[in-house]
Amino acid sequence: MRALALMYHDVVPPGDFSSSGFPGIGADIYKLEHDDFASHLAAIQAARAGAPPALVSGPQPLAPPWPLYLTFDDGGASAIAEIAPLLEQHGWRGHFFVTTGRIGTPGFLSAAQVRELDRRGHVIGSHSCSHPPRISACSWEQLRREWDESVHVLGDILGKSIPAASVPGGFYSRRVAEAAELAGIRVLFTSEPTTSIAILNRCRILGRYGIWRGMPAAVSGAIAAGRRSPRWKQTAWWEFKKLAKKICGNQYLEIRQRLVR
Numbered sequence: 718m719r720a721l722a723l724m725y726h727d728v729v730p731p732g733d734f735s736s737s738g739f740p741g742i743g744a745d746i747y748k749l750e751h752d753d754f755a756s757h758l759a760a761i762q763a764a765r766a767g768a769p770p771a772l773v774s775g776p777q778p779l780a781p782p783w784p785l786y787l788t789f790d791d792g793g794a795s796a797i798a799e800i801a802p803l804l805e806q807h808g809w810r811g812h813f814f815v816t817t818g819r820i821g822t823p824g825f826l827s828a829a830q831v832r833e834l835d836r837r838g839h840v841i842g843s844h845s846c847s848h849p850p851r852i853s854a855c856s857w858e859q860l861r862r863e864w865d866e867s868v869h870v871l872g873d874i875l876g877k878s879i880p881a882a883s884v885p886g887g888f889y890s891r892r893v894a895e896a897a898e899l900a901g902i903r904v905l906f907t908s909e910p911t912t913s914i915a916i917l918n919r920c921r922i923l924g925r926y927g928i929w930r931g932m933p934a935a936v937s938g939a940i941a942a943g944r945r946s947p948r949w950k951q952t953a954w955w956e957f958k959k960l961a962k963k964i965c966g967n968q969y970l971e972i973r974q975r976l977v978r
């Protein structure tokens with residue numbers, strides 16, 4: 718079986734990029750404006766007429782089409798202000814991956830809002846504690862802490878176990894997944910554009926297709942419909958970035974920041 722997952726971040730009022738999520742132009746490129754996001758959802762609805770988005774915690778389809786998961790990283794305040802209401806207009810629910818060290822700080826969800834999203838049927842997962850710039854470069858002890866503590870914080874807020882997470886910054890490595898699995902994570906989303914599902918002990922590892930500002934709604938619709946060409950484009954771009962990360966090592970983030978500017 719394969720799965721399709723879309724990776725969104727924040728959704729903000731026109732031009733108000735600082736209202737939700739991490740600040741800075743590097744983060745802003747992932748923030749969609751309200752009307753654009755509404756168009757993306759309409760395109761997804763048209764593409765998935767008989768198979769609405771699913772939740773990893775819910776029943777999984779036993780036959781094609783592949784399940785589609787809508788995911789939202791970082792835990793910005795727009796999760797409850799903008800995203801959840803728009804999803805719910807379609808009768809859908811999403812996966813919100815929360816950076817627990819930011820809970821209750823400006824631009825991010827409060828503990829009460831995390832609880833409210835869960836109460837409304839959305840899946841709350843971990844996105845680490847501190848959102849390290851390069852989680853794959855963390856020591857084993859740091860990795861264990863990032864996953865264990867974030868899962869505990871969310872578990873305390875919600876009074877239940879937290880089986881889902883997403884990898885911050887897309888810096889996946891096997892160690893990152895091993896530490897997540899030891900923290901109780903059973904579904905880990907990466908940023909690798911793939912429909913393949915990998916298994917690491919008790920954890921399923923799923924890729925995602927990233928959506929950023931300026932990307933036409935038709936792209937989300939085409940990916941949701943299972944079309945190949947937008948997926949191939951993302952795979953080609955991903956392979957290029959992977960090579961750049963390998964060649965540039967620690968300087969990759971600095972170079973990326975300069976290019977974004």
Ligand SMILES: [Zn+2]
Nearest residue numbers: 790791885886
């Ligand atoms: Zn993130």
